[in-house]
Amino acid sequence: xxxxxxxxxxxxxxxxxxxxxxxxxxxxxxxxxxxxxxxxxxxxxxxxxxxxxxxxxxxxxxxxxxxxxxxxxxxxxxxxxxxxxxxxxxxxxxxxxxxxxxxxxxxxxxxxxxx
Amino acid sequence: xxxxxxxxxxxxxxxxxxxxxxxxxxxxxxxxxxxxxxxxxxxxxxxxxxxxxxxxxxxxxxxxxxxxxxxxxxxxxxxxxxxxxxxxxxxxxxxxxxxxxxxxxxxxxxxxxxx
Numbered sequence: 001x002x003x004x005x006x007x008x009x010x011x012x013x014x015x016x017x018x019x020x021x022x023x024x025x026x027x028x029x030x031x032x033x034x035x036x037x038x039x040x041x042x043x044x045x046x047x048x049x050x051x052x053x054x055x056x057x058x059x060x061x062x063x064x065x066x067x068x069x070x071x072x073x074x075x076x077x078x079x080x081x082x083x084x085x086x087x088x089x090x091x092x093x094x095x096x097x098x099x100x101x102x103x104x105x106x107x108x109x110x111x112x113x114x115x
Numbered sequence: 116x117x118x119x120x121x122x123x124x125x126x127x128x129x130x131x132x133x134x135x136x137x138x139x140x141x142x143x144x145x146x147x148x149x150x151x152x153x154x155x156x157x158x159x160x161x162x163x164x165x166x167x168x169x170x171x172x173x174x175x176x177x178x179x180x181x182x183x184x185x186x187x188x189x190x191x192x193x194x195x196x197x198x199x200x201x202x203x204x205x206x207x208x209x210x211x212x213x214x215x216x217x218x219x220x221x222x223x224x225x226x227x228x229x230x
Contacts, residue, residue, distance in 0.1 A: 035219075037216065043205065043223065043224050043226070044221065044223050045158075045207070045221040046221075047218040047219070047220070050218055066195070091157065091158070101146055101163065102150070102163075103158075103159060103160065103219055105157045105159075106157060107156065107157045108156075108157055114170040
């Protein structure tokens, strides 16, 4: 079974603080893909990153970084020096070997960045 | 990347009526996907629409309630039939995914409220 868990329902931070959004996944597939999407108040879903299961290297993109740990089935997302514009709901998602087109989304973490 | 136009962007409907949501993509795609996002919830896949064949529905979703059309490689419609207040959600069209297409691209969504 495929499942994505985002245990943090809502997080509030003050601007310039660092924040980590947790994502834990379950899959029996040996090859799979993990994603993060951002959904700002306007509602559209914005793709942030895709990571395949063979690439455990962490990735940094500006203030964003992702930590993929296969041993703990986690794919956590850190925002450094958060800004008000980072306020959004963030979704972690998983797609698997036999049906790459089917995405399983976590329940989302709402991030509030206060000035 | 794909540009997806979805309409209507929002609608308020009466119980027992039906609404058809349109999704237009700026390029030809094999598969189109319809997701539902209930208030404050995550995204759930309703069905996969392939051109030239019947849509494939996920568990909990049936064709009589959510009929889908896919007349060509750039267009699809989702109808929400015999609506009840429980159908109040955001409905999202998406394309992409897969090994080569990587990420899913999403339309801006249709905010449906049923009174």
